[in-house]
Each structure stands twice: as structure tokens, then as C-alpha cells.
Amino acid sequence: MQEKKRKLTIAKAMAEAISLEMRASDDVLVMGEDIGKLGGVFGNTLGLLDEFGPERVRDTPISETGFIGAAVGMAAAGMRPVVELMFVDFFGVCMDSIYNLAAKQSYFSGGNVTCPMVLMTSVGGGYGDAGQHSQTLYATFGHLPGLKVVIPSNAHDAKGMMAAAIADPNPVIFMYHKALQGMGWLGTVQRSITHVPEGRYTVPLDKAEVVRTGRDITLVGLGHTVHIALDAAAALEAKGIEAEVIDLRSIAPLDRETILASVGKTGALLSIDDDYHSYGVGAEIIATVAESEKVRLKSPLKRISYPDIPVPFAPEMEHAVLPNCDKVVSTVSAMLEARAHV
């Protein structure tokens, strides 16, 4: 029987997943700044305080080193903390607890101590919040062994990936993009608001998804740039170009097989992300393809990313430097054009 469609935002889908996992296990708890009465600055803990009370939904002081360290300790004791630090830009104040502690618990204990915690945080700019509130920093975290780093592009995946992250015995950095979150005040890409099944389910954290098939070029995105790629693919279709679009979902682990299979078919790759350019997600994807002995390329591998500069405040500057649909369309057109002339 067809289940009734219920469209949720990513924010609501995250809250629903956390709520279901909290009902299923007393070991799951939530903590962070403004996650109680306010329901999270980005709405992803709304309703949890009312349902579970302040013991399991804990507003913390602005003491990130303290409470993220405490979460690692809780996790080592077998609990499953879901911790929020509202902007990825703020991780600097507590980085030690993340990359030298959470990420290394399992290794330093020879696998005897686990760290089943989720650290959720918002990423992305485009709304004029300037350089300490608009970064994405995917690659910064993807670079650190021992951390899983995931980012959903739609509500269905957000719910399933949150459930999978809570179940995972490792620390998972769960990034959500502000342009997709479904908070009215940030504007939201409508495509991210999807049907979300009511019950518990998981979406694997190590599988990318081909969200559109095509034979001419592979576009790889994550979070918001999946939608930029899909918009571009629709525009390219009008020009007779068939683009395949991959939603990475996770950068650590990175599903290299799905990327290689697609580029093996299309022979062309454009990676699109909104993190700093150098040493970034695009570099890793391009290296993955470049190192493959099987893939036959028809064009040079390309990437669109955010340049190596802090995020400026003024929209005239910020909008010009962010990736967008037009940049993807013109880059793809140029790539295929050049190929035609070889």
C-alpha cells in the first residue's frame, strides 16, 4: 500500500529522527547551546525538550571544550550523545576535543573504547553573515582520520542519516546546510523538502547516490551543491547535454566506487562544492578519478569550489564568489565544447 506523503524540512526530519532514537533507547540524549526551549537556532531539536525533559535535552553553557569533551566521556561510558554546536565556524574553540580526542578514542584504545557520538552543525553562507558564520569546512574535518563526515541534501536522507549516525559506534560530524534547512528566515531550496516516512529507518553513511542519470558528464555535489548540480543538469538538458548527478552524502568515508562507475560511463567530471578550493573535496574526487587505471577520460577533470579567501560580508562580493548554477552550466558547456573540437 502506498504510504501517505508527508513533506518535511531537513530541520524537522532531524528532530524526528532524534526523537525516535531517544524513544528507542535511554542512552540517547541531546545537548548543546539553545537546543532546549529554543529548539535549536536551526530548528533541529524543536519539540524534544517537551517530549523528553531537561535531563535528556540539555541546554549547555557556552563551554564547548567542556561539553564536547563531556560527550566523548559519555560515549565512552556507552551513552549516545547527540551534540549540537550551531555553526561549524565555532569549532576552533574546542577542536582538541574533536580531532585529538573523539577521533582517536578507538585507535588509542586498540578498538576497546568507542565514541558513538554525533556532532551536528550548520554550514554554508550566501545570506550575508560574513566570514565567521558562513564557512563549510568539509575538507578540514574530512582530512582527520577517525571522524565520519556526512551532509544530507534532503529531508528523507537527513532523517535516515541521523538515525544511522546515532547508531554508529564512531564519532560522526553531521553537517546540515543553512540553505536547505527549512528555516523560513533563511530561505530554503524547495527540493530539499521531501517525503519522509514516519517510522524508523536508516540511510547508510558510506553510500553516495546517483540522483540523476546521464551519459555526457558526471556532476558531483554534496548538500547544497547537489541542488546546484540538479538545476544545472536541467538547464543543460535544454542544450542537449545529459548530465549525471551524484549526491555524495558523505565525504568520510568517500564512496569512490560510485564516482568511478559514473565517470567510467561519462568520461567527464565536474565536482562542485562550497568549501575552500585548495586541498578540498573537489581535489580528493579528482585525485580519485585520476588515480584510476580503468577510467577513460574524454575531457580534463574540473572542479568548482569556493575560492581561497574568507567569506566577505557584502553581497556584491559574496554572491560573486559562491558556486552557482550559471557557473556550472558555463563550465560544462566549455568542457564539452572543447571535447567536440579535439
Added chain:
Amino acid sequence: MMEPTREQMLWMYQTMVASRHFEDLIKPAYFEGKQPVFNMAKGPLPGEMHLSDGQEPCAVGVCAHLRPTDAVTATHRPHHIAIAKGVNLNDMASEIFGRANGLSGGRGGHMHLFDPRVNFCCSGIIAQGMGPAVGAAMAAKLRGRDDVAVAFIGEGAANQGAFHETLNLASVWKAPVVFVIEDNAYGISVSKRQATAVEGNAERAAAYAMPGHFVPDNDPDEVFRVAGEAIQRARSGGGPSLIEIETIRLEGHFMGDAEGYRPEGEKTSLQEKDPITRYRARLESTGAAAGDLDALEEDARSRVAAAFDHARQSASPKPDDAFTTVFA
């Protein structure tokens, strides 16, 4: 006790009025283009906007003692402090509007105001300014100057690691620095009571062997007295102090905040404690002529209005400007 002179009292009044008028002009400008459905990305002032209405006494009572060569580091809620420290109004307004002639050419916006001419800066990361204030203080001390530094933070920031580290460091180094906590009772939605183990943060000074002062009731004259003593102590080689000022936040945490976390009726009772209205009443009851105060207000408002006109008429940066000044 250091008492404010009549002239200093009038400066404090006029500067509070200027600061409030600055915020009053931001309000309609901020909502331009963001209606009917509030969208933070739109309009001439995109992004978060943290207003300082109600907190003006903290800024003027402290900055009344400072020279341009003294350093101030402020927070994500910086306008009142910037204005009291003497940041150029036109350049500041231009920056907040993201104009090419703003303090940083539109790169920083309202949370990142830097004016080295008067040694002012601020930051959007909680408690980030505390270390730099100690550094500025030590630079003055090592060069044999009697300049001081002041770090402003909110009461929520007193629970950050950086707070405790810098207090200890400043004390060990006898840095000429004053730490000023603006206690507006909330860090976004979380009340001080919920987040802070001690009754008042002034108590925490004892842990770092420095004087701790509490200034009740958001009173500019009392802030002036207490800050004067702490700044004098720092200037004369006596080392750091900590001051916590009881103040009020008359607006939401940021513009667009629904403030559902406030108890019923709190907002109205805060409005009744508006420090500018109260200070005017004090000035009048101690002999200031209403007409003279009106003239001071008028002058402050027209300077602020001129700064907004200047900003609105100024040119936007070019897209390629984004690529300059990444490195010196």
C-alpha cells in the same frame, strides 16, 4: 571614588543617545526587503544583526576613561562600544551597509568592525577578544607606555575556556587590562542562572587574584566610578581587574528573534527601565535644562543620520575586491 564631571555626564548622555539612534535607524533599514516573509539574506543589511539597545551605560561608563591609544575588543554586539570608543560613524555605517568605503571595504560587516585609528575591534566568536586585549595591554607595558586595554564580553562568554585562561594569564603577567562583562541575563535563549555556576561573575576574579567588581542596575555613573578605578589601577601598573555590569537587552538576541524564552511580561518591565530615559531624568533633576539636553540629542541624532545617508549614498564594492587583502 572618581566622580564624573558635569561635562563627562553630558558626554555619556549624548553618546548613549547617539548609540540608540544608530540602532533605531538600523531597525527599519534591516527589515527593508525582508518582508513580508522574513528572510535574513535579503535587503541592504543581510545576515545577523545584534542590537545593543539598553546596554549603552556599559559602553559610555567605561569608554569615558579611555584615550584613542587605549585598546578595546568587543563582541558580536558591538555598536554601542564602537561609538563610545570613537569609531568614525560614517565609516562604521558604511561597513554595516557593506560599502566599499566602509571600515574594511564591506568585507567584515557588523560583527567585524576594525578601526585601528582608535584601537577598536570586535568579533563574532564568543570570548575571542579577550586574548587580544591582554596582548594589546602587554604591548603597551613592554614599550613603557601607560595605555590600557579593555575586553568587553557578555555574561555567557564568562563560561568559555578563553575567559578563564586569559584572566589567569593577565594576572600572572600583571597586564594593564580590564575585563568588562555586560550581564544582560541571557546568552541567546539560555538564562545566566541556567548556565553559570556562581551568582555573579565578579566572584570569579578571586580565583585569579584580581579585584572583582559588580555594578548593579545599569547605572552609567556607577559604571563610570568603578571602571575609573579599575582603569586607573591598570594604568598605574596595578594589574588587571574584572567588572560585571548588570544591564538589559531591550531587543531580541538578533533581529527577528521571537524571544519566546522570556517570561511573560519581562519585555515590558525592561522597557520601563530604559537607561537613557532614567539618565535624562537624573540630569534634569540635578540642574540640566531640558532645552540643553534636547540640543545635545539633536546633535547626536543628526550626526548618526548623516552617517546613514553617507552609507546609503556610497558605492558597493566590486566583486573582485573579495580577492584583495587576504594577505597583507
